[in-house]
Amino acid sequence: MNRSALISVGNELLCGRTVDTNAAWLGGRLFAMGVRTASVHLVADETADIVAALQAAAGQADIVLVTGGLGPTDDDLTRNALAEYLGVELEYHPELAGRIEAFFSTRGLSMPARNRTQAYVPKGAEPIDNPCGTAPGILYQTEHKLIALMPGVPSEMKAMCEASVLPQIRRRLGGPVIRSANLRCYGAGESSIAQMLGDRMRRGRNPLINCTISAGIITLQMIASAPNERQAEFLLAEQRAELEKILGPLVFGTGEQTLQDVLGRLLSAQNKTLAVAESCTGGLVSKLLTDVPGASQYFNFGWVTYSNKAKIEQLGVCTDLIEQFGAVSEPVAKAMAQGAARKARADCAIAITGIAGPSGQTEQKTVGLVYISVLNNEKCQVHRFHFPNAGRELVRLRAAQTALNLLRLELTI
Amino acid sequence: MNRSALISVGNELLCGRTVDTNAAWLGGRLFAMGVRTASVHLVADETADIVAALQAAAGQADIVLVTGGLGPTDDDLTRNALAEYLGVELEYHPELAGRIEAFFSTRGLSMPARNRTQAYVPKGAEPIDNPCGTAPGILYQTEHKLIALMPGVPSEMKAMCEASVLPQIRRRLGGPVIRSANLRCYGAGESSIAQMLGDRMRRGRNPLINCTISAGIITLQMIASAPNERQAEFLLAEQRAELEKILGPLVFGTGEQTLQDVLGRLLSAQNKTLAVAESCTGGLVSKLLTDVPGASQYFNFGWVTYSNKAKIEQLGVCTDLIEQFGAVSEPVAKAMAQGAARKARADCAIAITGIAGPSGQTEQKTVGLVYISVLNNEKCQVHRFHFPNAGRELVRLRAAQTALNLLRLELTI
Numbered sequence: 014m015n016r017s018a019l020i021s022v023g024n025e026l027l028c029g030r031t032v033d034t035n036a037a038w039l040g041g042r043l044f045a046m047g048v049r050t051a052s053v054h055l056v057a058d059e060t061a062d063i064v065a066a067l068q069a070a071a072g073q074a075d076i077v078l079v080t081g082g083l084g085p086t087d088d089d090l091t092r093n094a095l096a097e098y099l100g101v102e103l104e105y106h107p108e109l110a111g112r113i114e115a116f117f118s119t120r121g122l123s124m125p126a127r128n129r130t131q132a133y134v135p136k137g138a139e140p141i142d143n144p145c146g147t148a149p150g151i152l153y154q155t156e157h158k159l160i161a162l163m164p165g166v167p168s169e170m171k172a173m174c175e176a177s178v179l180p181q182i183r184r185r186l187g188g189p190v191i192r193s194a195n196l197r198c199y200g201a202g203e204s205s206i207a208q209m210l211g212d213r214m215r216r217g218r219n220p221l222i223n224c225t226i227s228a229g230i231i232t233l234q235m236i237a238s239a240p241n242e243r244q245a246e247f248l249l250a251e252q253r254a255e256l257e258k259i260l261g262p263l264v265f266g267t268g269e270q271t272l273q274d275v276l277g278r279l280l281s282a283q284n285k286t287l288a289v290a291e292s293c294t295g296g297l298v299s300k301l302l303t304d305v306p307g308a309s310q311y312f313n314f315g316w317v318t319y320s321n322k323a324k325i326e327q328l329g330v331c332t333d334l335i336e337q338f339g340a341v342s343e344p345v346a347k348a349m350a351q352g353a354a355r356k357a358r359a360d361c362a363i364a365i366t367g368i369a370g371p372s373g374q375t376e377q378k379t380v381g382l383v384y385i386s387v388l389n390n391e392k393c394q395v396h397r398f399h400f401p402n403a404g405r406e407l408v409r410l411r412a413a414q415t416a417l418n419l420l421r422l423e424l425t426i
Numbered sequence: 427m428n429r430s431a432l433i434s435v436g437n438e439l440l441c442g443r444t445v446d447t448n449a450a451w452l453g454g455r456l457f458a459m460g461v462r463t464a465s466v467h468l469v470a471d472e473t474a475d476i477v478a479a480l481q482a483a484a485g486q487a488d489i490v491l492v493t494g495g496l497g498p499t500d501d502d503l504t505r506n507a508l509a510e511y512l513g514v515e516l517e518y519h520p521e522l523a524g525r526i527e528a529f530f531s532t533r534g535l536s537m538p539a540r541n542r543t544q545a546y547v548p549k550g551a552e553p554i555d556n557p558c559g560t561a562p563g564i565l566y567q568t569e570h571k572l573i574a575l576m577p578g579v580p581s582e583m584k585a586m587c588e589a590s591v592l593p594q595i596r597r598r599l600g601g602p603v604i605r606s607a608n609l610r611c612y613g614a615g616e617s618s619i620a621q622m623l624g625d626r627m628r629r630g631r632n633p634l635i636n637c638t639i640s641a642g643i644i645t646l647q648m649i650a651s652a653p654n655e656r657q658a659e660f661l662l663a664e665q666r667a668e669l670e671k672i673l674g675p676l677v678f679g680t681g682e683q684t685l686q687d688v689l690g691r692l693l694s695a696q697n698k699t700l701a702v703a704e705s706c707t708g709g710l711v712s713k714l715l716t717d718v719p720g721a722s723q724y725f726n727f728g729w730v731t732y733s734n735k736a737k738i739e740q741l742g743v744c745t746d747l748i749e750q751f752g753a754v755s756e757p758v759a760k761a762m763a764q765g766a767a768r769k770a771r772a773d774c775a776i777a778i779t780g781i782a783g784p785s786g787q788t789e790q791k792t793v794g795l796v797y798i799s800v801l802n803n804e805k806c807q808v809h810r811f812h813f814p815n816a817g818r819e820l821v822r823l824r825a826a827q828t829a830l831n832l833l834r835l836e837l838t839i
Binding site: 034036223303 | 439440441442444445446447449450451452453455456457462463465466467468469470475482636637638702704707708709710711712713715716717719720722726727728729730731733736739740769770783784785818819
């Protein structure tokens with residue numbers, strides 16, 4: 014039992030209304046358990062199509078996970094399709110009907126009649142509890158097959174899968190214990206990191222290292238397999254230490270941590286406050302900082318000074334500096350950071366001024382040019398970047414993330 | 427020729443590294459042309475798997491669109507799989523090799539040897555020009571089938587598809603001319619809008635109305651089919667007028683416009699400036715406003731006043747007001763907007779104070795409570811909202827979007 018096939022059911026997935034994210038999530042969870050996904054099938058809300066997909070999937074894999082089509086309406090046909098595929102009848106489960114009714118009544122509602130459909134399960138299969146919604150899942154198992162039907166709503170599907178389906182698969186897989194952990198990196202591309210890690214990233218290695226990139230942040234997922242949990246955790250710890258040694262300051266966190274999470278912890282731990290002055294990023298740094306609950310402990314003052322006048326009036330930048338060097342310059346970035354720190358009486362400050370594009374560039378100063386000033390106590394440094402002109406949004410995101418990362422590095426020295 | 431099947435090729439799609447967005451995009455484009463997508467197949471970078479998917483797809487549909495696996499490396503096997511499926515050889519196209527070499531040389535690079543692979547095309551198929559990258563697409567057509575292979579990189583795929591593949595399909599479809607247009611709405615849920623539109627949203631109608639929701643913005647795509655372009659455009663215009671009449675101020679724009687695009691145009695047209703003071707949204711409103719290139723024409727000053735001290739010092743909010751009513755209150759929201767407008771000498775101002783959660787709530791003031799103040803010339807109004815507590819990120823996004831929308835409504839009266 015080590016190959017899976019996934020089926021996502023729903024007309025909305027085929028006409029461009031909804032991007033299917035369930036399959037990628039399931040594929041990732043299975044991959045971390047050592048199960049390879051052979052294929053994904055997206056099909057319409059039609060019994061015949063779902064039956065055909067079940068046949069194809071079961072022909073390719075011993076684990077078949079289906080999401081979607083378990084709701085109470087006429088076009089929710091996944092349970093009927095499973096019954097047809099198995100050649101069995103649907104059976105009414107009164108205790109399930111009771112649970113669905115209870116779901117409504119605890120919310121002060123009465124159960125609509127059509128939700129009764131959800132209490133039917135193909136003969137020989139068993140219901141799976143849904144902690145977050147009305148649609149129960151359905152599990153069918155034989156010696157060589159496991160077929161699970163789960164709701165299409167991602168939050169319901171994930172909760173049910175983690176609570177009931179993955180543990181079942183883990184039990185059936187037997188064999189080694191699988192444990193995984195993440196290291197999060199910023200400041201180098203995927204290929205540079207791959208080159209630094211070299212042979213450590215080859216397939217079939219234990220721990221296996223899986224590299225994903227999302228919005229400039231690189232996640233290295235380490236997946237260890239061992240006869241028992243202690244050994245798996247040991248392998249992970251050893252691997253983590255090695256990667257941290259190789260990658261050094263590129264590693265900023267673990268798990269799902271963001272740059273702003275880590276920076277926030279550093280500021281809290283050192284009992285420091287931060288002020289932010291933004292020109293081209295226009296509020297993005299402040300927005301990222303305040304994505305973190307409790308950011309008010311260290312972040313209180315932010316300025317978006319999108320014009321020269323705003324820089325002069327709000328941050329006390331000298332008119333002369335702007336006239337002599339231009340708003341996108343090292344001296345202005347420095348004066349912005351110093352002005353923000355002074356006005357907020359903050360220990361640290363970040364200031365950003367640059368050209369995010371598409372307009373605003375001159376012959377000397379082109380789109381992507383960004384000055385980032387980082388102030389820590391008395392020390393104020395300015396860094397000059399030329400980010401690739403991959404569009405306004407990406408230039409701004411890279412500038413904001415780089416600023417957070419620079420202050421993180423400054424506070425970890 | 428009216429049914430399609432899509433194939434997305436790539437190991438990264440099966441192990442959770444990448445969410446496949448190509449299929450949804452293609453499904454949407456085909457749907458707008460009246461072509462129904464029967465299924466989507468996600469398969470690994472293995473020749474046998476791709477061949478099997480081609481067989482399954484061609485059995486279900488007369489239009490088969492494949493993305494991914496056209497790169498120059500050993501695991502790019504889609505062109506080989508098509509040759510195997512068709513039972514033909516790959517042929518070397520010297521003129522293609524020349525074009526790929528030119529792609530590199532115009533960038534001052536020499537072509538790596540392995541990119542030569544990309545000049546091979548299955549016998550009987552023709553190359554498709556790639557305006558944005560090295561991998562040419564491949565088109566195979568018979569009387570009853572059209573199979574197109576395109577790169578997996580979304581930007582390259584979309585450019586190639588719009589330029590070459592969709593026009594080809596449109597020609598082959600013959601029949602009516604299809605035209606589509608969007609109306610963008612904010613301020614009501616999907617189901618309320620569906621109820622307001624009633625029978626107009628039923629399948630099979632002309633124009634067809636397709637409703638999608640993304641980050642709180644509802645897009646109504648109208649798809650008209652007519653014997654010629656003029657009639658299709660007329661149907662769209664008529665439908666648009668009817669929807670705008672029914673939905674009134676819920677409609678804020680067309681095409682891919684955002685609230686900040688539309689607000690920016692209004693401010694520019696009325697020659698007004700805007701200042702922003704944010705507490706719980708922490709910079710998000712400023713960030714959204716500056717997503718729009720050229721926002722400096724109307725937006726110059728923004729404040730993130732995340733603490734009481736910042737509200738008092740930066741915006742001149744009276745200490746008494748905060749002590750008497752609390753920072754999350756109508757009078758404080760109003761004072762923030764007035765302070766921001768005064769300091770920036772702006773015609774308009776937006777101020778937001780609220781509880782984004784998860785912490786910070788009291789018995790009287792719970793997560794989701796947000797006061798939004800909108801100032802236009804001398805007039806300053808405060809609106810009280812209680813957004814559903816669907817997480818910090820969503821509360822903040824809803825608050826920011828609602829603020830932009832309120833000022834839009836104020837400026838369109």
